[in-house]
Amino acid sequence: MDQESYLPKYLKIKKDIKKLIKKHKIKPGEKIPSEYELAKKHDVSRHTVRKALDLLLQEGLLYKEQGIGTFYGGKPDNGSKMVGFVSISVHDYIFSDILTGIDDILHEAGYQLLLGNSKDNIAREAEIINNMLERDIDGLIIEPAKSSYEDNNTDIFYKIREKNRPIIILDSSFSNDSFSYVVVDDVKGGEAATSYLIANGHKRIAIIYKDSHLPGRQRFLGYKRAMKDAGIPLVSGYIKSYHFSELETPDKFSDAINKIVDSLLSYEPSPTAIFCFNDQVAVEVKEHLNLTGKSIPDDISLIGYDDSKLVKLNNIGITSISHPKKLAGEKAAEIILKNLQEDDISSEKIIFEPELVKRNSVKKLN
Amino acid sequence: MDQESYLPKYLKIKKDIKKLIKKHKIKPGEKIPSEYELAKKHDVSRHTVRKALDLLLQEGLLYKEQGIGTFYGGKPDNGSKMVGFVSISVHDYIFSDILTGIDDILHEAGYQLLLGNSKDNIAREAEIINNMLERDIDGLIIEPAKSSYEDNNTDIFYKIREKNRPIIILDSSFSNDSFSYVVVDDVKGGEAATSYLIANGHKRIAIIYKDSHLPGRQRFLGYKRAMKDAGIPLVSGYIKSYHFSELETPDKFSDAINKIVDSLLSYEPSPTAIFCFNDQVAVEVKEHLNLTGKSIPDDISLIGYDDSKLVKLNNIGITSISHPKKLAGEKAAEIILKNLQEDDISSEKIIFEPELVKRNSVKKLN
DNA sequence: ATAAATTTGTGCGTATGTATC
DNA sequence: GGATACATACGCACAAATTTA
Numbered sequence: 001m002d003q004e005s006y007l008p009k010y011l012k013i014k015k016d017i018k019k020l021i022k023k024h025k026i027k028p029g030e031k032i033p034s035e036y037e038l039a040k041k042h043d044v045s046r047h048t049v050r051k052a053l054d055l056l057l058q059e060g061l062l063y064k065e066q067g068i069g070t071f072y073g074g075k076p077d078n079g080s081k082m083v084g085f086v087s088i089s090v091h092d093y094i095f096s097d098i099l100t101g102i103d104d105i106l107h108e109a110g111y112q113l114l115l116g117n118s119k120d121n122i123a124r125e126a127e128i129i130n131n132m133l134e135r136d137i138d139g140l141i142i143e144p145a146k147s148s149y150e151d152n153n154t155d156i157f158y159k160i161r162e163k164n165r166p167i168i169i170l171d172s173s174f175s176n177d178s179f180s181y182v183v184v185d186d187v188k189g190g191e192a193a194t195s196y197l198i199a200n201g202h203k204r205i206a207i208i209y210k211d212s213h214l215p216g217r218q219r220f221l222g223y224k225r226a227m228k229d230a231g232i233p234l235v236s237g238y239i240k241s242y243h244f245s246e247l248e249t250p251d252k253f254s255d256a257i258n259k260i261v262d263s264l265l266s267y268e269p270s271p272t273a274i275f276c277f278n279d280q281v282a283v284e285v286k287e288h289l290n291l292t293g294k295s296i297p298d299d300i301s302l303i304g305y306d307d308s309k310l311v312k313l314n315n316i317g318i319t320s321i322s323h324p325k326k327l328a329g330e331k332a333a334e335i336i337l338k339n340l341q342e343d344d345i346s347s348e349k350i351i352f353e354p355e356l357v358k359r360n361s362v363k364k365l366n
Numbered sequence: 367m368d369q370e371s372y373l374p375k376y377l378k379i380k381k382d383i384k385k386l387i388k389k390h391k392i393k394p395g396e397k398i399p400s401e402y403e404l405a406k407k408h409d410v411s412r413h414t415v416r417k418a419l420d421l422l423l424q425e426g427l428l429y430k431e432q433g434i435g436t437f438y439g440g441k442p443d444n445g446s447k448m449v450g451f452v453s454i455s456v457h458d459y460i461f462s463d464i465l466t467g468i469d470d471i472l473h474e475a476g477y478q479l480l481l482g483n484s485k486d487n488i489a490r491e492a493e494i495i496n497n498m499l500e501r502d503i504d505g506l507i508i509e510p511a512k513s514s515y516e517d518n519n520t521d522i523f524y525k526i527r528e529k530n531r532p533i534i535i536l537d538s539s540f541s542n543d544s545f546s547y548v549v550v551d552d553v554k555g556g557e558a559a560t561s562y563l564i565a566n567g568h569k570r571i572a573i574i575y576k577d578s579h580l581p582g583r584q585r586f587l588g589y590k591r592a593m594k595d596a597g598i599p600l601v602s603g604y605i606k607s608y609h610f611s612e613l614e615t616p617d618k619f620s621d622a623i624n625k626i627v628d629s630l631l632s633y634e635p636s637p638t639a640i641f642c643f644n645d646q647v648a649v650e651v652k653e654h655l656n657l658t659g660k661s662i663p664d665d666i667s668l669i670g671y672d673d674s675k676l677v678k679l680n681n682i683g684i685t686s687i688s689h690p691k692k693l694a695g696e697k698a699a700e701i702i703l704k705n706l707q708e709d710d711i712s713s714e715k716i717i718f719e720p721e722l723v724k725r726n727s728v729k730k731l732n
Numbered sequence: 733a734t735a736a737a738t739t740t741g742t743g744c745g746t747a748t749g750t751a752t753c
Numbered sequence: 754g755g756a757t758a759c760a761t762a763c764g765c766a767c768a769a770a771t772t773t774a
Contacts, residue, residue, distance in 0.1 A: 008742060034758055045744045066759045067751030090466050096457045103483045112497055115481040117469045131478055287679055313653055400739055411763045432740045433770030
């Protein structure tokens with residue numbers, strides 16, 4: 001124990017200087033006592049003080065100006081000028097848009113992007129974040145893996161905050177959260193999609209959503225609210241979810257969606273409309289329905305989510321819910337930069353309002 | 367001038383130690399002269415030598431062991447464990463696949479990915495690469511901007527090689543190149559696509575290609591070869607190219623493609639088949655043709671390139687040319703890792719053979 | 733097994749140079 | 754010009770770790 005507590009004088013002085021900054025509330029850019037003063041105060045030689053200062057210089061806590069003095073923080077050469085971005089899926093069509101938004105803003109500010117792909121795997125996500133922290137990133141933008149589950153990596157997020165680094169959560173928020181986040185109001189989006197189907201006379205409305213993803217659960221919540229408001233009872237046979245493991249390869253994803261579609265079609269009475277978690281699912285569903293001889297919207301109505309390129313194509317034309325995509329990425333990057341410039345981690349919450357984008361995949365009944 | 371050449375003793379000694387390592391070919395793990403010896407040799411105090419050594423320690427070039435000596439490199443904390451990847455377009459559907467391939471391999475080896483988006487802009491590309499080099503990346507994977515033009519960033523690539531860092535060129539190669547590259551034989555691909563159309567009785571074959579991109583030019587070269595081999599004269603009205611600036615936003619891209627399609631349709635006699643630079647173009651062309659009342663393949667035959675998700679959809683079903691996508695990314699990352707492990711930059715060239723993937727977008731004439 | 737030699741780690745005192753106010 | 758503060762540099766001493774005689 002005593003071996004542990006032993007410290008050479010220069011390390012003790014280093015600690016003392018850190019304390020001094022905290023205690024005396026020295027602000028960034030403010031001068032700390034001169035080398036001579038520090039030497040006198042600690043009753044050591046100036047050389048020993050300099051050794052302590054050298055270490056703090058390396059850490060970037062201090063900077064010196066010859067003939068003037070030693071100062072606390074605030075120098076522009078501070079930081080690694082790298083920001084991490086951890087996505088749950090590089091293949092998601094939305095990923096490119098968000099990435100572009102983030103990269104555009106960061107590039108302009110001279111920052112580089114460290115990219116990680118968690119594949120919605122909590123262990124992999126933890127590995128990536130720890131790796132990024134070792135590389136001394138200035139901030140982190142993250143789509144949390146398994147955001148709807150309890151055992152995710154929130155503890156690591158808190159650690160980053162303790163290190164006074166900004167962290168922005170994309171498309172998720174945590175109950176007790178002091179983090180900044182950029183989200184879409186997915187409950188409202190789910191409600192809007194479902195209400196639109198109801199307004200068009202649909203009552204037998206199915207939903208296919210991703211269970212491991214918080215937005216998936218919230219869109220489902222919106223669906224339930226809209227159904228309840230319209231007095232339509234929920235039918236468990238119409239409620240289908242899938243998991244990320246089924247998304248790993250395009251084939252697995254197709255299989256999973258196809259099975260869901262088959263089970264919906266074989267249910268009696270079969271649904272007249274399907275609300276899909278996102279456009280990728282919607283396109284897949286349409287593909288499978290077409291193969292089984294059903295046409296959209298004549299036989300079944302369809303609604304997607306995200307308003308992606310996929311559904312804008314004339315041949316497909318699926319009604320969808322808007323998502324800010326690139327703008328969301330830009331906002332996230334802007335919050336990071338703002339926090340870094342102000343050297344003060346504020347907690348900003350940006351909530352985008354989704355809007356219905358009508359196309360020709362919903363039939364009016366009655 | 368003399369002011370420039372002035373260096374404090376400890377910096378001169380630092381340089382000398384670096385020279386000494388090179389000159390005496392000190393291998394990683396080998397001991398360098400003791401502080402006392404160095405002090406004596408340079409006729410300075412031990413303190414001054416230590417200051418020089420401290421800097422080299424910070425740089426990670428040396429490590430010390432108390433009571434034993436100071437050693438050159440070889441410590442596991444060597445290298446930044448970061449690899450750069452500069453893409454010309456984050457929005458390209460192929461980007462996600464290549465990125466996944468690269469990231470999978472790098473992640474497993476404990477490397478992180480620094481991502482850059484050049485947007486096919488040479489100045490931006492140079493900025494990104496220089497920025498990455500400052501962050502001390504271990505290697506670089508790059509899709510070169512404006513690869514078909516003369517004034518690109520090859521000089522920077524050579525600089526990186528001089529620094530003994532591996533660099534892998536994706537989808538391009540340079541005439542006098544000592545770099546590693548991973549490419550598809552696009553001449554062959556273009557030839558295969560065109561020959562297939564010819565074999566199906568087509569003679570009035572149009573091509574739409576990206577001029578600023580080497581693969582675009584090579585696919586065009588393949589087209590010309592196939593036409594020549596079949597004895598079909600080239601018709602300039604059938605040969606259309608577009609540029610990256612038109613690709614910046616989805617709207618611009620659509621406009622550019624639509625104009626090209628219109629000009630092809632108004633040409634007399636209009637083409638019976640169109641060979642598109644890639645699937646994205648092919649899908650856009652099909653969209654526009656459908657809007658003008660033409661159907662595929664009945665009115666016009668269509669062939670794409672890359673065999674992407676886009677053309678696999680049943681509703682679209684466009685014949686295409688295969689591209690290794692994810693595999694190409696994996697290969698690039700593997701070459702980087704191999705070079706880093708062997709501490710020897712070899713020049714590996716991987717050329718994938720494209721294959722025709724038949725769907726239902728080509729009509730048999732006669 | 734012990735002592736001596738070597739090498740890095742820590743620490744003190746001093747002197748001179750240079751930049752800023 | 755003088756005062757102040759950081760930058761560079763020398764010499765010395767002892768401690769701690771390791772190797773070698």
